[in-house]
Amino acid sequence: MGSQLDPGPVDPIGPWSAQKHQLLHDYLSSYTTVMKGQRWCRDGYHYIDAFAGSGRPVLRDAHEQRYIDGSPRIALGIPNPFTTYTFIEMEPWRVARLRELKDEFPDRTIRVVPGDCNEVIVEKITPRIRHERFNRGFIFLDPFGINLAWETIEAVAETGALEIFLNFPTMGLNRAALHNELDGLTAERASQMNRVWGSEGWRDLIYERRQGLWEAREFKKAPTRAEHLGRLFIEHRLAKVFRHVSDPIVMTNSHGAPVYCLIFAGHNETGAKIAGSIFDRHQRRATGPQRRAGVDPTGTLPLIWTG
Numbered sequence: 001m002g003s004q005l006d007p008g009p010v011d012p013i014g015p016w017s018a019q020k021h022q023l024l025h026d027y028l029s030s031y032t033t034v035m036k037g038q039r040w041c042r043d044g045y046h047y048i049d050a051f052a053g054s055g056r057p058v059l060r061d062a063h064e065q066r067y068i069d070g071s072p073r074i075a076l077g078i079p080n081p082f083t084t085y086t087f088i089e090m091e092p093w094r095v096a097r098l099r100e101l102k103d104e105f106p107d108r109t110i111r112v113v114p115g116d117c118n119e120v121i122v123e124k125i126t127p128r129i130r131h132e133r134f135n136r137g138f139i140f141l142d143p144f145g146i147n148l149a150w151e152t153i154e155a156v157a158e159t160g161a162l163e164i165f166l167n168f169p170t171m172g173l174n175r176a177a178l179h180n181e182l183d184g185l186t187a188e189r190a191s192q193m194n195r196v197w198g199s200e201g202w203r204d205l206i207y208e209r210r211q212g213l214w215e216a217r218e219f220k221k222a223p224t225r226a227e228h229l230g231r232l233f234i235e236h237r238l239a240k241v242f243r244h245v246s247d248p249i250v251m252t253n254s255h256g257a258p259v260y261c262l263i264f265a266g267h268n269e270t271g272a273k274i275a276g277s278i279f280d281r282h283q284r285r286a287t288g289p290q291r292r293a294g295v296d297p298t299g300t301l302p303l304i305w306t307g
Helices: 017-035 071-077 092-099 117-125 150-158 170-176 187-197 201-206 226-241 269-287
Strands: 045-049 058-060 065-067 084-089 110-114 136-141 162-168 207-211 216-220 244-246 249-252 258-266 303-306
Touching (some): 017 045, 017 136, 017 162, 017 249, 017 258, 017 269, 045 071, 071 084, 084 092, 084 117, 117 136, 117 150, 150 162, 170 226, 170 258, 201 207, 201 226, 226 244, 226 249, 244 269, 258 269
Parallel strands (some): 045 084, 136 162
Antiparallel strands (some): 162 258, 244 258, 244 303, 249 258
């Protein structure tokens, strides 16, 4: 057992989250190193954590339970700090824990904003951080479920100034909405899927009509494995609004089951190259000599689409 856990609620995470956090740390370190020398960026560069959690989750595996740094602490701890940090969270107990970070990091400019990130980002972030305002920013989108709306991502892309890491929740989508037969989907679940996708276009991409014994019904064209689903979302949604989008990195749990895809998207070529290099190093470590098909041996992960 690790350090004694505090009484009260905690954020439990699995050991696979360490990979996600390492990728985030590496990208933020490189991003801020580049941005600190950009004198044109008069209004600074800003970090936004859309599903911030408590800042100190509990890692649970077969051997121990211990606190680790969550994404807010990772961002606050990098050597070259962002101009400001905005942590968005709905749960009151998590909001209270995040506010404690202001005392722990007194030299950082921290805002903790309670509320639904879909509303906060559109109403308070995208009007403030924009290409024409000579500022830049990075948003970490790590939803707890399938509660991130496409309109939020679209608003982020429209600023021309914000880059994202998106944890696209493939396991959550498969469990909640993408059943083998479309007729088995409730109206509520279909509405959730429309919100995530931003339209009903996912139906034609994932399902096809086949003749059954008595009547024609809609079945999946192919299994919606994590990488396949991630690539569909990239090609038909993200690549339509962002100039640079990475290949999806499939993250698996301790049982080897895919949980989500990690995707970079942004408008800046330098940011895309940094993300590509970091993602590629991760893939090399994960697969060794048996590298995943499609990875460029020059060391940069190929982009699905650039414009």
